[in-house]
Amino acid sequence: MTDALTRRLDALLDRNLLRRRILELCSIASPQGHEREAGEYVERWMAEEGFRPRRVAAVPERFHVVGTLGGHGTASSRELLMASHLDTEGGLDPQDARWCVPPGATPEEPVAERDGVFTGAAVANDRGPMACFLMAGSLIQKAGIRLAGRLHMAACPGEIGPDPVDGREGVAQSGKDVGAAYLLANGGIAPDFMIAAEGTDFAVTAQGAGYAIFRLSLYGEQIFTPLFDASLPLKDHPNPVYRLGDAIARLHAWAPCFEQAHRFETAWGTTIPKVQIGAIRGGLPYALGGGTGVCALYVEVGLSAIDRVQDIRREMEVVLDGIGPYALDCVAYRQGGVADETAVTPLLGALATASRAVRGAELEVADPVYASMWRDHNVYNRAGIPAVTFGPRRWRPTLDDFVTATLLFARTAIEVCGVAASEVQ
Structure with missing residues (x-):
């Protein structure tokens, strides 16, 4: 050489x-x-x-x-x-x-x-x-x-x-x-x-x-619009779309803490895993009269080489405690x-x-x-x-x-x- x-x-x-x-x-x-x-x-x-x-x-x-x-x-x-x-x-x-x-x-x-x-x-x-x-x-x-x-x-x-x-x-x-x-x-x-x-x-x-994609499904009830009570507070709202703001705010506040806690450094690299809400889904825009009983956020969470997806899910559940009826599912997973x-x-x-x-x-x-x-x-x-x-x-x-x-x-x-x-x- x-x-x-x-x-x-x-x-x-x-x-x-x-x-x-x-x-x-x-x-x-x-x-x-x-x-x-x-x-x-x-x-x-x-x-x-x-x-x-x-x-x-x-x-x-x-x-x-x-x-x-x-x-x-x-x-x-x-x-x-x-x-x-x-x-x-x-x-x-x-x-x-x-x-x-x-x-x-x-x-x-x-x-x-x-x-x-x-x-x-x-x-x-x-x-x-x-x-x-x-x-x-x-x-x-x-x-x-x-x-x-x-x-x-x-x-x-x-x-x-x-x-x-x-x-x-x-x-x-x-x-x-x-x-x-x-x-x-x-x-x-x-x-x-x-x-x-x-x-x-x-x-x-x-x-x-790597990364995990979590689907956060918020559940509620369908309400016929003429029977809808517009004075209901956002917290614990029966229409889950109205609770999206709280869910987003919680995840947004958690993301910087996650980056800091899961930073992974070695002699040949530093991994700073990120969190981003990348998609939202819910309801039928062509049939709004009954509202919707379910909507979902899709959250991408970075994973360092030593992160465990099970632990990340539990961490998110703590963040989401009290958000109302929901389900949190990992729908895609790639380990770092x-x-x-x-x-x-x-x-x-x-x-x-x-x-x-x-x-x-x-x-x-x-x-x-x-x-x-x-x-x-x-x-x-x-x-x-x-x-x-x-x-x-x-x-x-x-x-x-x-x-x-x-x-x-x-x-x-x-x-x-x-x-x-x-x-x-």
Whole structure:
């Protein structure tokens, strides 16, 4: 791992090709549940590079594409998986979108590159980093380097979502169940280490947050409007819609306390789990005459690697005590993860070596926001496979950022996987 190797890889890197690949891949519409076309592009790219791509799919239209190179060493050579997700935000049909996006909202920035700066959600989240590790694999081959261990590269569906909740049940409505968890269980890859290649501003974290979605159902009675008593106080109101304000106020007051109490810090990350009310449901707007006897709030609660969803539910029940008749159900649950400190050390060491060689800078711990969200390294850490999330600048990345990320991924893969004995000079 010499400076000469970095210069050699840099000289082989075609910046114009990298730019073109990013724009082509990221310009493909790939919202939640519709990742097929982007996956097919990656599959063709991998085939052109000789990465022997194959599909791993829980659902035919939503498949992982996995490519591999290396494997020229001994049985003790280490294996590394680099993965990014194909799906981006969006994908809502017009009837759904009108309840999420206000009229006249600024449309999503188009995928574009001007003066070396890239825009577009898909570039940052997450096909820009994906293009970088695919280019890194190409660089390794162009340099004539035969990896001792195997480098696996995966383009994955279903990292963002959705979750199958209330009338949207089934595999077709699922996200993460057909994503990294399915790849780990059925993809035939048991790597020594895993990198979720996503924007982290060239810093790293070895942990991430999960989440639970709770449905808070408030119960009451239907009241015929001509019999409705408008003088009734809000507290213990028979129409549960009138008690929503109290429920929201209680949850809003609890959220900052929750963040502080559940903050989780390690040497390689700080998770600050958040709470947000994301949806509301109740009544029939086309049949209001009888009011409604039930309404619901949907609350997303972040989970650190050590939080237990049962404990969170009990904590919320204390907050909601006295709210009137209600039910609190966890309708979706994804646990956060953290790498074993000792087991992840070789991977962090490889990234640190690459950072010094490529950027001339020490590897830093990522901002807490990157350890406070779901990323697919959670799946691997929960399974005992040391994993981190690491990648280029997240906001408005430049072509130089992506060049740097490509070289970092290449150097890290060489460090982790090693070089076959015939290559060592």
